């Protein structure tokens with residue numbers, strides 16, 4: 092094998108903007124004629140984010156678990172498989188928002204793969220508002236800090252949701268945690284992407300000093316057969332018990348025809364009309380802590396109209 096495959100790990104909590112960044116990176120890299128692979132890890136049984144990956148990019152989905160623990164071995168073997176089967180220039184690994192990065196780095200530097208790949212670095216995406224407000228459990232705070240600490244580049248995303256003074260304070264706070272990383276403020280991950288291509292991995296996999304605690308994230312899927320009332324769903328999701336960190340999936344709306352991508356993260360709901368005419372199942376994946384599954388199922392059913 093001639094050249095080693097560049098590996099980039101995309102990290103950042105649920106809904107911070109990893110897929111938004113990945114979509115831009117894939118377009119940017121393909122424009123330069125590079126052949127790409129994506130390994131996408133999601134907590135749920137179904138992949139929602141893979142919809143952003145173009146058909147000519149090699150895609151592997153690792154679902155229903157986390158590549159930093161139960162799927163760590165699978166990540167190494169999938170990378171090896173990709174490297175042996177396709178002539179790729181780069182592989183992007185989108186980790187779940189709950190991943191511990193050192194374990195993901197270990198999987199990327201496993202003996203079975205280390206001669207085929209060049210780990211360029213970890214890019215962590217931060218949700219600016221969530222980081223500033225800090226409305227989250229202590230464990231989650233620790234995890235987000237860890238994701239920033241181990242990054243080689245940090246995209247401080249969603250700065251449209253905070254003001255200029257807050258932004259300055261936030262950038263300084265991030266610098267204090269990780270002064271060596273490239274730090275870039277962004278809206279919808281719209282950055283000079285060439286800055287990411289030149290990053291270098293600074294940390295080594297010897298740093299097993301952190302305690303490996305786990306967020307007790309609860310993930311489940313709710314089928315949404317009928318069109319939903321957008322405003323009602325938005326309002327009711329704000330009222331569910333526990334900490335709802337993320338919800339996403341495909342739904343139809345009662346007010347307009349067509350399939351829509353639904354995204355909920357940190358109190359903000361977005362609907363985006365699907366341009367691709369693929370046959371997506373209408374269902375929503377919910378991820379959070381201390382969620383009441385039955386309550387959320389009832390909520391979703393109350394927001395649906397009868398056809």
Ligand SMILES: Nc1nc2c(ncn2[C@@H]2O[C@H](COP(=O)(O)OP(=O)(O)OP(=O)(O)O)[C@@H](O)[C@H]2O)c(=O)[nH]1
Pocket residue numbers: 103104105106107108109110111112140187188248249250251252277278279280337339354355356361
């Ligand atoms: N306001 C605002 N919304 C954004 C920005 N970047 C992304 N979003 C929206 O935030 C939602 C989540 O973005 P994703 O890119 O899917 O986030 P993610 O980190 O891949 O999410 P998971 O894979 O579920 O962890 C989507 O609705 C995006 O359109 C931003 O800079 N500002």
